Structures are given as C-alpha cells and as structure tokens.
Amino acid sequence: MLKTEAIAKHFGGLEVLSDVNLTVGQGEIVGLLGPNGSGKTTLLNILSGFLRSSAGRIRYDGRDITGLPPEEIARLGMRRTFQLPRMPDKMSCAELLLTAVPQPVGTRLFSRPGKARAEAREASRRAFEMLERLELTRVAHQPASGISGGQQKLLALGAAILGGARLLLLDEPTAGVNPTLRLRLVETLQEIRRQGVTLVVVEHDMGFIGRLCDRCVVLDRGVFIADCKPEQLMENERVVEAYLGKRERRPMPPVAHPHAAEA
Numbered sequence: 001m002l003k004t005e006a007i008a009k010h011f012g013g014l015e016v017l018s019d020v021n022l023t024v025g026q027g028e029i030v031g032l033l034g035p036n037g038s039g040k041t042t043l044l045n046i047l048s049g050f051l052r053s054s055a056g057r058i059r060y061d062g063r064d065i066t067g068l069p070p071e072e073i074a075r076l077g078m079r080r081t082f083q084l085p086r087m088p089d090k091m092s093c094a095e096l097l098l099t100a101v102p103q104p105v106g107t108r109l110f111s112r113p114g115k116a117r118a119e120a121r122e123a124s125r126r127a128f129e130m131l132e133r134l135e136l137t138r139v140a141h142q143p144a145s146g147i148s149g150g151q152q153k154l155l156a157l158g159a160a161i162l163g164g165a166r167l168l169l170l171d172e173p174t175a176g177v178n179p180t181l182r183l184r185l186v187e188t189l190q191e192i193r194r195q196g197v198t199l200v201v202v203e204h205d206m207g208f209i210g211r212l213c214d215r216c217v218v219l220d221r222g223v224f225i226a227d228c229k230p231e232q233l234m235e236n237e238r239v240v241e242a243y244l245g246k247r248e249r250r251p252m253p254p255v256a257h258p259h260a261a262e263a
C-alpha cells in the first residue's frame with residue numbers, strides 16, 4: 001500500500017531523517033514511535049506532501065507519488081491529521097463533518113431534487129453518527145475552534161474518516177483525549193480498519209499503541225531502529241536505549257498487551 005525508499009530530509013545542515021524505508025501493507029495498523037524530535041511528524045509531512053524530502057521516493061498504491069502536492073495525495077485517499085489541529089472559527093463541529101462527506105460530482109446541479117435531498121440526509125446521518133461515536137454530540141453546534149484540544153483532534157479524525165480515507169496518517173491522536181475515550185478510540189480505529197482503511201499512527205501512549213497496532217516501527221534521531229510487534233518493544237535494546245538513554249528523554253512506559261483487560 002505504502003512504501004518509502006531511502007527517504008532523507010535535512011533542514012539546512014540538520015539531518016532530520018536518513019535512509020527511511022517504511023513499508024505498510026493494505027489493512028495494517030502500524031505504530032510510528034520514537035522519542036521527541038526523532039522525526040515522526042517530519043516523516044508524516046513528507047508522506048502527505050506537506051514537505052518535500054531531500055532524497056528518496058514514495059510509492060502509494062502502486063504509483064510514485066514523490067513530490068505530489070498535498071491536495072493531490074489527499075484525493076488519492078491518503079489523509080492525515082495534525083499534531084496540533086487548527087479548526088475554522090465560522091463552522092460548527094457538525095458543519096465541519098458535513099462538509100467532509102464527499103458529494104457526488106454534479107449532485108446539486110443535475111440530480112433530481114428528491115435524490116439530492118436523500119443524499120443530503122445520508123450525509124447528515126453519517127456526520128451525526130460520527131459525532132456520537134466520538135462523543136462530540138454535545139458540542140455539535142459549537143464552533144469547531146471553541147472545543148478543547150482533545151476534542152479538536154477527534155473532530156479532525158472524524159473528518160478524515162468521512163472524507164473517504166483509504167490510508168490514514170494520525171499524528172498523536174490521543175493527546176488531550178481522556179482515558180475512557182482513548183479506549184473507545186481503539187475500537188473505532190479497529191472498526192475503520194475492518195472497513196478497509198490502513199493506518200499509520202504516531203503516538204506516545206504505549207497502552208494505546210499496544211492495544212491498537214499490529215506492528216511498530218521506531219525512529220531515533222531520524223533513523224529506523226526497530227520494526228517489531230508492540231509487545232516486543234521492551235525487549236529491544238536499541239528501543240529501550242533510545243527512550244531511556246543518556247540524552248534527556250521521555251521514559252518509555254510499559255506496553256499493554258493487545259488483549260489485556262481494559263485498565
């Protein structure tokens with residue numbers, strides 16, 4: 001589904017990514033991990049076309065998408081969410097999700113009024129179902145920019161899903177989201193996967209990663225140091241060293257077993 005070949009990125013003299021070879025199969029949920037500043041967001045920016053790599057190529061769905069602009073990549077079904085989402089002031093949460101549902105070309109101009117109404121009703125049903133699932137019904141009619149940071153992350157995720165994503169790149173989807181909703185989010189994302197969506201998830205919450213992901217890849221200072229199952233992360237010396245090493249780093253919390261009883 002997605003394959004990068006020797007992606008590198010430098011900002012001036014700073015080498016942020018080097019020789020990154022990432023392969024993601026159709027229907028997989030892959031965790032993209034690494035300490036702060038290891039290059040995770042930069043890699044997502046490159047995959048989704050928001051940044052150009054300094055070297056290397058990206059293949060998606062059998063075609064070379066290296067250097068395509070973000071809107072073109074989004075049209076191909078690769079959608080991403082941001083570590084810090086920015087929401088419009090003048091749209092409510094419900095409106096934002098409604099506009100995310102794709103309208104068939106020419107719906108408004110050419111289709112019969114009855115059919116157009118049925119399609120609008122269906123879009124509305126899907127938008128409100130998504131609000132419900134993300135526990136945002138209560139804020140449905142509030143401005144999207146006025147809800148909490150965690151809620152904005154969920155709203156952005158809902159919009160990406162409704163927008164018809166086939167490959168979703170999520171940058172820290174649980175930051176600011178309460179623990180109960182995090183567990184529901186695991187279920188929601190697994191259901192999305194059952195519907196045929198492939199996921200790459202950047203996360204620091206190891207409990208979330210352990211429950212959600214099939215496989216994890218770990219970046220340390222721009223280089224891949226591991227590719228393993230979540231429960232194998234703690235056995236990997238390079239991973240433990242990256243998180244607990246001499247440099248001042250965020251300690252690595254224990255990884256939840258994928259089938260562990262919910263905490």
Ligand SMILES: Nc1ncnc2c1ncn2[C@@H]1O[C@H](COP(=O)(O)OP(=O)(O)OP(=O)(O)O)[C@@H](O)[C@H]1O
Nearest residue numbers: 011014016034035036037038039040041042043083
């Ligand atoms: N536009 C930029 N110009 C210069 N340096 C940058 C730029 N964007 C990122 N960097 C640097 O690249 C490195 C990787 O940053 P990146 O945001 O990709 O890390 P990250 O793994 O997402 O970290 P975090 O877990 O804190 O989100 C950091 O050293 C960062 O300062």
Ligand SMILES: [Mg+2]
Nearest residue numbers: 040041042083
């Ligand atoms: Mg980041």
